[in-house]
Amino acid sequence: MGNKTPTFDRSDFELADNSERVQIDHNYISQSYWKDAFIRFKSNKGAVVGLIMILIISLFAIVGPMMSDHTYKSVNIRHKSLAPRIEGFENSFIFNGVANRINSYEQKGLDDVYYIFGTDTLGRDLWTRTWMGTRISLYIATIAVAIDMLIGMIYGLVSGYYGHSIDNAMQRFIEILSGIPNLVIVTLLIVILKPGLVTITIALMITGWIGMSRVARAQMLKLKEQEFVLASKTLGAGNFAIIFKDILPNIFGQIIIMSMFSIPTAIFTEAFLAFIGLGIPQPMASLGSLISEGFKSMTIYPYMIAAPVVVLALLMLSFNLLADGLRDALDPKMKEM
Amino acid sequence: MNKYVLRRLGLAAVTILVILLILFLMLELMPGSPFNDEKITKAQRAVLDAKYGLDQPVLSRFILYIKAMLSGDFGVSYVIQKNMPISTMLEARLPVTIQVGIQAILLGTLIGLILGIVAALKHNSFVDSLTTFISVIGVSFPSYVFALALSYYFASKLGWFPILYASSQPFVSTILPTIALSMFTLATVARFARSEMIEVLGSDYMLLSESKGVKRPRLILVHALRNTLIPIITVLAPLVVALMTGSLVIEQIFSIPGIGSLLVMAIQVNDYNVIIAVAFIYSILFIALTLIVDVLYGVIDPRIRLAKGDKHG
Numbered sequence: 336m337g338n339k340t341p342t343f344d345r346s347d348f349e350l351a352d353n354s355e356r357v358q359i360d361h362n363y364i365s366q367s368y369w370k371d372a373f374i375r376f377k378s379n380k381g382a383v384v385g386l387i388m389i390l391i392i393s394l395f396a397i398v399g400p401m402m403s404d405h406t407y408k409s410v411n412i413r414h415k416s417l418a419p420r421i422e423g424f425e426n427s428f429i430f431n432g433v434a435n436r437i438n439s440y441e442q443k444g445l446d447d448v449y450y451i452f453g454t455d456t457l458g459r460d461l462w463t464r465t466w467m468g469t470r471i472s473l474y475i476a477t478i479a480v481a482i483d484m485l486i487g488m489i490y491g492l493v494s495g496y497y498g499h500s501i502d503n504a505m506q507r508f509i510e511i512l513s514g515i516p517n518l519v520i521v522t523l524l525i526v527i528l529k530p531g532l533v534t535i536t537i538a539l540m541i542t543g544w545i546g547m548s549r550v551a552r553a554q555m556l557k558l559k560e561q562e563f564v565l566a567s568k569t570l571g572a573g574n575f576a577i578i579f580k581d582i583l584p585n586i587f588g589q590i591i592i593m594s595m596f597s598i599p600t601a602i603f604t605e606a607f608l609a610f611i612g613l614g615i616p617q618p619m620a621s622l623g624s625l626i627s628e629g630f631k632s633m634t635i636y637p638y639m640i641a642a643p644v645v646v647l648a649l650l651m652l653s654f655n656l657l658a659d660g661l662r663d664a665l666d667p668k669m670k671e672m
Numbered sequence: 673m674n675k676y677v678l679r680r681l682g683l684a685a686v687t688i689l690v691i692l693l694i695l696f697l698m699l700e701l702m703p704g705s706p707f708n709d710e711k712i713t714k715a716q717r718a719v720l721d722a723k724y725g726l727d728q729p730v731l732s733r734f735i736l737y738i739k740a741m742l743s744g745d746f747g748v749s750y751v752i753q754k755n756m757p758i759s760t761m762l763e764a765r766l767p768v769t770i771q772v773g774i775q776a777i778l779l780g781t782l783i784g785l786i787l788g789i790v791a792a793l794k795h796n797s798f799v800d801s802l803t804t805f806i807s808v809i810g811v812s813f814p815s816y817v818f819a820l821a822l823s824y825y826f827a828s829k830l831g832w833f834p835i836l837y838a839s840s841q842p843f844v845s846t847i848l849p850t851i852a853l854s855m856f857t858l859a860t861v862a863r864f865a866r867s868e869m870i871e872v873l874g875s876d877y878m879l880l881s882e883s884k885g886v887k888r889p890r891l892i893l894v895h896a897l898r899n900t901l902i903p904i905i906t907v908l909a910p911l912v913v914a915l916m917t918g919s920l921v922i923e924q925i926f927s928i929p930g931i932g933s934l935l936v937m938a939i940q941v942n943d944y945n946v947i948i949a950v951a952f953i954y955s956i957l958f959i960a961l962t963l964i965v966d967v968l969y970g971v972i973d974p975r976i977r978l979a980k981g982d983k984h985g
Contacts, residue, residue: 465792630925644817
């Protein structure tokens with residue numbers, strides 16, 4: 336049988352065009368978590384705008400009261416209820432000193448007097464008062480973060496780390512505490528103590544940290560069974576070192592996100608208390624108390640309420656945008672909460 | 673399941689007891705007396721104290737107090753309307769607050785859901801950007817900013833709605849307060865509905881239903897909507913809290929005779945029976961609502977009751 340095995344030579348083959356299937360490996364420079372987060376943050380327009388607005392508002396809060404010759408409490412009855420007026424804007428449609436078609440500057444013969452945000456019914460400069468009020472709001476923001484970090488974070492970490500009966504007791508306490516409406520705690524506290532910054536700070540200390548402690552505990556439960564913790568334990572690390580040196584740096588992203596979200600809530604709490612007349616006592620001003628005062632004469636002098644409302648709204652908006660941006664940057668996997 | 677519900681009920685009962693204790697202790701610590709009249713002599717004062725039971729030891733007062741509070745007897749108002757039983761005052765005011773609250777939560781949830789779902793269906797469209805914008809604004813601005821803006825523009829300038837609450841037109845005069853109060857709910861629900869819906873739409877079971885030939889409206893309304901609604905139930909409890917806080921301010925702005933404005937009034941004149949009664953009512957409302965939400969969530973999503981109920985027992 337002449338069955339020949341087929342023989343091939345080179346000419347039977349040709350090179351296939353595989354240029355579409357060939358891939359070139361991309362090599363990326365390995366980046367640290369924080370650098371990665373920074374790049375993500377920068378590409379988020381809203382967050383950057385929020386951050387810039389916060390910086391601008393903070394700058395005004397520091398410099399604003401110094402720019403004016405008036406102090407936040409200097410009363411000048413001759414200058415009462417003046418509309419906003421800025422030098423050089425006399426003929427424009429805004430900041431021209433005209434309210435309700437009346438130019439009270441001309442009526443009172445105050446030709447060389449300028450109030451950027453106008454004056455209130457006692458003749459106090461609203462520009463200075465608004466920025467003094469902003470200082471209060473920014474102070475509240477700082478306090479809120481500090482409380483989150485000092486109380487909420489540590490409470491959550493400890494509760495999650497020790498587990499068992501300690502965790503059980505600590506969590507039951509939180510459940511009961513969160514069962515009482517904030518509104519009730521805050522108002523009752525203010526009834527006992529005198530209204531003021533100290534009282535508001537204490538009110539925030541009682542209720543402001545629960546959310547943070549829950550986040551810190553959840554993260555702790557996730558991490559404490561991992562190998563690096565076991566390794567640390569084997570090497571003889573104490574509980575303190577494990578909690579704060581090994582685990583804390585790994586959950587810092589979540590902690591920052593959560594503390595940023597508590598800022599708007601804290602500012603809102605202060606503004607709300609001030610609005611119902613339980614805030615900073617006169618003659619000090621906070622944005623909430625300015626809005627509350629302006630509200631009383633809103634239909635006659637709407638400009639009195641405009642400046643504090645706009646600043647408060649911008650501040651809240653900026654902090655929300657910043658918090659959203661930080662969440663997306665620091666924890667891209669986290670769902671909207 | 674029963675264990676979970678029982679545990680939640682027990683916790684609610686303990687919370688109510690703690691609240692009663694706090695309210696009671698706060699009253700004890702509070703400076704001042706309801707009888708701040710300088711003309712009252714010591715003897716008259718003693719008679720008054722005896723009449724209102726203020727001369728008894730702390731513990732027996734506390735037990736009497738719990739009994740009275742739980743039976744709905746909040747005592748009488750000392751200052752606002754002298755000797756008027758607080759339960760009578762509340763009877764007139766509570767329905768107004770609840771009416772505005774329910775209107776606000778219905779409006780907020782409904783519009784929020786519609787906005788969120790439309791935004792998810794038309795991802796990256798104009799509606800989507802609008803929804804994101806509304807949800808950021810709604811969360812950022814305190815409800816009184818909306819209230820002031822609405823009352824200035826629609827009531828004072830345009831005159832479409834009454835500026836203040838009028839009991840003769842209980843619906844028309846609560847339109848503006850309802851809108852102002854619902855903004856936070858609307859914003860939060862819209863945000864949640866959007867992100868949940870986007871996730872649900874991208875899931876495998878939606879693809880399966882679609883490939884089985886389920887029609888689009890049924891696909892969205894039955895299959896997707898149900899799964900979107902479950903997580904939204906969890907945010908309802910915090911929203912109710914925000915509504916309560918908001919109602920205090922909104923009632924001030926529109927002069928609504930509800931329990932929020934009663935609380936503010938009572939704090940300002942140091943009428944402590946009234947403060948306690950209103951704080952207690954707010955707490956009961958809050959605890960009852962969170963209890964309902966938690967149990968409801970456990971019923972709908974078995975994972976929750978297993979995780980929460982059986983781990984810690």
